[in-house]
Amino acid sequence: xxxxxxxxxxxxxxxxxxxxxxxxxxxxxxxxxxxxxxxxxxxxxxxxxxxxxxxxxxxxxxxxxxxxxxxxxxxxxxxxxxxxxxxxxxxxxxxxxxxxxxxxxxxxxxxxxxxxxxxxxxxxxxxxxxxxxxxxxxxxxxxxxxxxxxxxxxxxxxxxxxxxxxxxxxxxxxxxxxxxxxxxxxxxxxxxxxxxxxxxxxxxxxxxxxxxxxxxxxxxxxxxxxxxxxxxxxxxxxxxxxxxxxxxxxxxxxxxxxxxxxxxxxxxxxxxxxxxxxxxxxxxxxxxxxxxxxxxxxxxxxxxxxxxxxxxxxxxxxxxxxxxxxxxxxxxxxxxxxxxxxxxxxxxxxxxxxxxxxxxxxxxxxxxxxxxxxxxxxxxxxxxxxxxxxxxxxxxxxxxxxxxxxxxxxxxxxxxxxxxxxxxxxxxxxxxxxxxxxxxxxxxxxxxxxxx
Numbered sequence: 001x002x003x004x005x006x007x008x009x010x011x012x013x014x015x016x017x018x019x020x021x022x023x024x025x026x027x028x029x030x031x032x033x034x035x036x037x038x039x040x041x042x043x044x045x046x047x048x049x050x051x052x053x054x055x056x057x058x059x060x061x062x063x064x065x066x067x068x069x070x071x072x073x074x075x076x077x078x079x080x081x082x083x084x085x086x087x088x089x090x091x092x093x094x095x096x097x098x099x100x101x102x103x104x105x106x107x108x109x110x111x112x113x114x115x116x117x118x119x120x121x122x123x124x125x126x127x128x129x130x131x132x133x134x135x136x137x138x139x140x141x142x143x144x145x146x147x148x149x150x151x152x153x154x155x156x157x158x159x160x161x162x163x164x165x166x167x168x169x170x171x172x173x174x175x176x177x178x179x180x181x182x183x184x185x186x187x188x189x190x191x192x193x194x195x196x197x198x199x200x201x202x203x204x205x206x207x208x209x210x211x212x213x214x215x216x217x218x219x220x221x222x223x224x225x226x227x228x229x230x231x232x233x234x235x236x237x238x239x240x241x242x243x244x245x246x247x248x249x250x251x252x253x254x255x256x257x258x259x260x261x262x263x264x265x266x267x268x269x270x271x272x273x274x275x276x277x278x279x280x281x282x283x284x285x286x287x288x289x290x291x292x293x294x295x296x297x298x299x300x301x302x303x304x305x306x307x308x309x310x311x312x313x314x315x316x317x318x319x320x321x322x323x324x325x326x327x328x329x330x331x332x333x334x335x336x337x338x339x340x341x342x343x344x345x346x347x348x349x350x351x352x353x354x355x356x357x358x359x360x361x362x363x364x365x366x367x368x369x370x371x372x373x374x375x376x377x378x379x380x381x382x383x384x385x386x387x388x389x390x391x392x393x394x395x396x397x398x399x400x401x402x403x404x405x406x407x408x409x410x411x412x413x414x415x416x417x418x419x420x421x422x423x424x425x426x427x428x429x430x431x432x433x434x435x436x437x438x439x440x441x442x443x444x445x446x447x448x449x450x451x452x
Contacts, residue, residue: 004133004136005136005139006129006132006133006135006136008312008314009108009116009118009126009312009313009314010104010116010117010118010119011023011027011116011117011118012107012108012110012114012115012116012117013114013115013116014113014114015058015060015064015113015114015115016060019060019064019114019115019116019117021063021064021066021067022067024064024067024068024071024117025067025068025070025071025074026071026139027068027071027117027135027139028067028068028069028070028071028072028073028074028075028077028103029071029072029074029075029143029145030071030135030136030138030139030141031071031072031101031103031119031135032049032051032071032072032075032076032077032101033075033138033143034131034134034135034138035100035101035121035131036049036075036076038131038134040100040121040122040131041100041101041122047078048076048077048078048150048152049076049077049078049100049101050077050078050079050080050099050100050101050152051072051077051078051079051080051099051100051101051102051103052080052082052090052093052094052097052099052101052102052103053065053068053069053072053079053080053081053082053090053102053103053104053105054081054082054083054084054085054087054089054090054093054102054103054104054105055083055084055085055104055105055106056084056087056104056105056106056107056188056189056217056246056247057084057187057188057189057191057212057213057214057217058105058106058107058112058115058214058217058246059112059214059215060113060115061084061105061106061115062214064105064115064117065081065105068103068105068117069081069154070154072101072103072152073151073152073153073154074145074146074151074152075145075146075152076145076146076150076151076152077100077101077152078152078153078154078155079152079153079154079155080097080099080155080156080157080160081154081155081156081157081158082157082158082160082161083156083158083161084189084192084212085160085161085164085189085193086189086190086193086247086248086249086345086346086347087104087106087108087118087189087247087248087249087343088248088249088341088342088343088344088345088346088347088348089161089164089189089193089248090102090103090104090120090124091104091120091124091125091341091342091343092124092164092167092341092342092345093124093160093163093164094120094122094123094124095122095123095124095342096124096163096167097160098122099122100122101119101120101121101122102119102120102121102124103117103118103119103120104117104118104120104247105117105118106118106189106246106247107246107247108245108246108247108249108250109186109218109222109223109224109245109246109250110218110246111218111219112215112216112217112218112219119132119135120342120343123342124342124343125317125342125343126314126317126343161192161193164193165193165196165197165200167340168197168347168348168351169197169200169201169351171337171339171340171348171351171352172201172351172352172355173355174355174358174359175201175202175358176198176201176202176203176351176354176355176358177202177203178202178358179202179203179204179239179240179354179357179358180203180204180205180206180236180237180238180239180240181198181203181204181205181206181238181239181240181241181242181350181354182205182206182207182208182229182232182233182236182238182240182241182242182254183195183198183205183206183207183208183210183241183242183244183350184207184208184209184210184221184222184223184226184228184229184232184241184242184243184244185207185208185209185210185212185222185244185248186209186217186218186221186222186223186243186244186245186246186248187209187210187211187212187213187216187217187218187219187221187222187246188212188217188218188222188244188245188246188247188248189244189246189247189248190210190244190248190346190347191207191209191210191211191212192210193248193347194210194242194244194248194346194347194350195207195210197347197350197351198242198350198351198354201351201354201355203354206232206236206238208221208228208229208232209221209222209228217246218245218246222243222244222245222246223243223244223245223250223251223252223332223333224245226243226252226254226260229241229243229254230254230258230259230260231258233254233255233256233258234256234257234258237256238256239256239357239363239364240253240254240255240256240353240354240357240364241253241254241258242254242350242353243333244346244347244350245333245346248345248346248347249313249334249343249344249345249346250263250332250333250334250344250346251263251266251333251335251346251347251349251350251353252266252332252333253265253266253350253353253364253368254364255363255364255365255368256363256364256365257365259365259368261364261368262292262331262333262373263329263330263331263332263333263334263335264287264291264292264294264295264331264371264373265295265367265368265370265371265373266329266333266335266349266353267285267287267291267295267327267328267329267335268295268298268299268370268371269353269356269367269368269370270327270335270337270349270352270353270356271285271299271304271327272302272304272370273356273359273360274326274327275302275304280304280326280327281324281325281326281327282305282323282324282325283303283304283305284304284305284306284307284323284325285299285304285305285306285307285325285327285328286306286307286309286316286319286320286323286325286327286328286329286336287306287307287308287309287316287328287329287330288308288309288310288311288312288315288316288330288331289308289309289310289311289412289414290311290330290331290412290414290425291306291308291330291331292331292371292373292374292376292427293374293408293409293410293427294371294372294373294374295371295373297372298370298371298372307319307323307325307328309328311330311414312330313329313330313334313336313343313344316328316329316330316334316336317336317338317342317343320336320338321338325338326338326339329344330344333346333349335349337349337352374408374409374427374428374429374434375427375428375429375430375431375433375434376425376426376427376434377425377426377427377431377434377435377437377438378423378424378425378438379423379424379438379439379442380416380421380422380423380424381421381422381423381424381442381445381446381449382420382421383420383450383451384420384421384422384445384446384449384450384451385420385449385450385451385452386415386416386420386421386422387415388448388449389413389415389422389445389449391448391449393444393447393448394413394441394444394445394448394449397440397441397444398411398413398441401426401437401440401441404437405426405428405433405437408428408429409426409427409428409429409433409434409437410426410427411424411425411426411437411441412424412425412426413425413441413445420451422445422449424438424441424442424445425438426438426441
């Protein structure tokens with residue numbers, strides 16, 4: 001095992017490749033012991049600490065959930081197996097049930113052969129880097145484990161989904177009656193929960209890719225493959241389409257004409273709605289450095305402050321918590337509404353997006369027109385030294401090109417967090433200009449930052 005085991009969103013990799021049953025068991029033991037030693041577990045008097053453990057429908061999730069539950073129980077933690085649920089549902093139940101730890105088995109939008117393990121601390125918040133590093137280091141330590149009556153117990157409670165559904169529906173105050181919605185569940189965790197939540201809110205729901213069989217998650221469907229949803233919305237004359245990813249922490253949309261509505265537009269719609277109602281804390285929204293310049297322009301025109309976090313919903317959350325802000329998100333469809341969730345929640349986002357349609361009596365296309373997305377080109381430059389973006393030739397080229405782009409464009413150079421890549425992102429007034437500038441800069445990066 002080389003490099004850091006934990007990535008930006010837990011441990012993720014090929015199931016039975018990097019991510020084995022043995023590793024899952026050991027992670028369960030290590031997480032329990034590290035959190036216990038750090039005093040992260042609450043005092044339950046004579047009771048043992050307990051964990052909420054859920055998964056998405058991947059076939060490999062069955063053995064990985066069993067393995068990590070075994071590790072936790074062997075370390076003296078009781079486990080409640082909540083079955084197949086969205087990642088934000090596990091976070092919510094960890095918080096509302098007063099659990100000491102939450103674990104989600106999912107690789108999100110990745111293809112079926114992959115899987116992942118994501119931990120939540122008390123309160124349903126993601127672990128910080130220091131605790132993840134301590135868990136990883138603890139994998140190399142052989143520790144004494146409890147025996148006899150001190151070992152943890154494992155029980156199943158798949159009815160806790162009702163608690164989550166009630167929470168979702170109580171977060172909006174208006175009915176969605178009269179709206180027809182097509183939901184693409186990515187054959188994942190949202191397949192049952194999202195249609196049920198929207199139906200309970202009053203919407204007429206049509207589903208596609210909501211029949212998980214353990215093998216078809218994210219397969220040409222969901223938020224990363226939306227062509228079927230575009231077609232279904234038009235075919236059924238629906239008002240809107242909603243796409244989730246495999247673990248349902250994302251929400252992207254489609255308007256009645258089958259046009260794409262991205263996370264920046266959704267975030268803008270929900271943010272402007274909060275401002276209209278006088279509910280936008282600090283008159284601020286947290287986005288990321290990858291948010292489209294059109295989003296920033298739209299917010300500036302509404303006199304709303306934008307804070308740009310690093311890419312990744314955990315970094316959006318950190319900025320939100322630091323400033324006490326209540327809304328943030330990413331272009332990918334991770335939207336965080338912190339009054340109701342401790343992480344991005346795709347079903348919650350869908351409910352609030354449709355609620356805004358009803359409140360304003362506007363179509364999705366009208367609402368989405370708030371953001372005029374500027375053409376954006378992303379080029380990955382491989383086999384480069386990620387720390388060489390400060391070389392004078394690169395800096396000088398960026399300065400020149402930014403001057404050429406003016407106020408209607410921008411450049412972002414971002415080293416990859418996991419690969420020897422530098423990502424060149426350019427936005428411009430036209431697609432041709434964005435492509436030309438991105439290619440020119442990518443060529444300079446490839447020439448001057450090449451690995452030697």
